[in-house]
Amino acid sequence: MISIRGLTKRFGDKAVLDNIDLDIASGERVVIIGPSGTGKSTLLRCLNFLDRPDAGQISIGDLTVDAARARKGEILALRRRTGFVFQNYALFANKTAKENIMEALVTVQRLPREDAAKRALAILSETGLADKADSYPAALSGGQQQRVGIGRAMALDARLMLFDEPTSALDPEWVGEVLDLMRRVAEQKQTMLIVTHEMQFAREIADRVLFMEGGRIVEAGTPAEIFEAPRDARLQRFLSRVGR
Numbered sequence: 001m002i003s004i005r006g007l008t009k010r011f012g013d014k015a016v017l018d019n020i021d022l023d024i025a026s027g028e029r030v031v032i033i034g035p036s037g038t039g040k041s042t043l044l045r046c047l048n049f050l051d052r053p054d055a056g057q058i059s060i061g062d063l064t065v066d067a068a069r070a071r072k073g074e075i076l077a078l079r080r081r082t083g084f085v086f087q088n089y090a091l092f093a094n095k096t097a098k099e100n101i102m103e104a105l106v107t108v109q110r111l112p113r114e115d116a117a118k119r120a121l122a123i124l125s126e127t128g129l130a131d132k133a134d135s136y137p138a139a140l141s142g143g144q145q146q147r148v149g150i151g152r153a154m155a156l157d158a159r160l161m162l163f164d165e166p167t168s169a170l171d172p173e174w175v176g177e178v179l180d181l182m183r184r185v186a187e188q189k190q191t192m193l194i195v196t197h198e199m200q201f202a203r204e205i206a207d208r209v210l211f212m213e214g215g216r217i218v219e220a221g222t223p224a225e226i227f228e229a230p231r232d233a234r235l236q237r238f239l240s241r242v243g244r
């Protein structure tokens with residue numbers, strides 16, 4: 001169970017996250033949609049302190065971190081419970097696919113290198129990339145790089161996986177394989193919080209969809225409620241713009 005209370009983030013005097021409350025059940029798949037600049041990425045980044053929230057509490061299982069007085073050890077513990085998949089993959093260019101996955105296992109999970117290497121190879125075969133273990137990112141397609149990015153988050157065995165527009169930097173030909181891998185992650189009952197502009201995929205994978213605007217969750221519901229019967233005028237406008 002994940003619980004977020006009063007999460008607030010300001011850049012200058014602008015509240016980018018405005019007192020967000022959100023509960024996510026274990027195994028639940030929550031998709032966030034909304035216009036550009038409304039705080040979707042900031043919300044994900046604040047959940048593992050890539051951006052430091054100004055206020056609020058984040059609980060993952062029995063760990064509760066209060067933004068106002070979070071210490072280094074607590075932040076590390078929170079990061080151990082979350083895996084992050086970035087829009088631009090964020091792989092180390094000078095490390096192979098295998099080493100990219102090992103890196104987090106060694107630094108965050110403190111696994112011995114040998115165990116980390118074994119785990120990285122197992123994950124690479126799960127993602128269909130066993131034969132790319134020793135390839136550097138520059139030698140991989142965008143889709144393959146993002147599958148390594150997802151593999152890196154999978155390897156951490158995190159309680160919560162955060163995906164920030166994992167397909168939006170990809171050429172259209174690679175989107176399908178990345179969404180397929182996310183479907184497989186979902187089948188493992190992994191708790192997922194996904195920001196995406198892929199509305200069809202959102203409908204298909206989400207247990208619950210959140211519409212964000214101006215740093216707030218303006219509307220939340222099942223895919224049917226959000227896409228077939230949107231209530232808020234801002235959500236209606238958004239959907240007519242992006243298509244459903």
Ligand SMILES: Nc1ncnc2c1ncn2[C@@H]1O[C@H](COP(=O)(O)OP(=O)(O)OP(=O)(O)O)[C@@H](O)[C@H]1O
Pocket residue numbers: 011016034035036037038039040041042043
């Ligand atoms: N490091 C920063 N410094 C100052 N302002 C920032 C910073 N990061 C984000 N912002 C601002 O916070 C607001 C929310 O940004 P965020 O990236 O969370 O939006 P988003 O909903 O993810 O948008 P997009 O759909 O374009 O990715 C924007 O107005 C952005 O300019």
Ligand SMILES: [Mg+2]
Pocket residue numbers: 040041042164
């Ligand atoms: Mg964003």
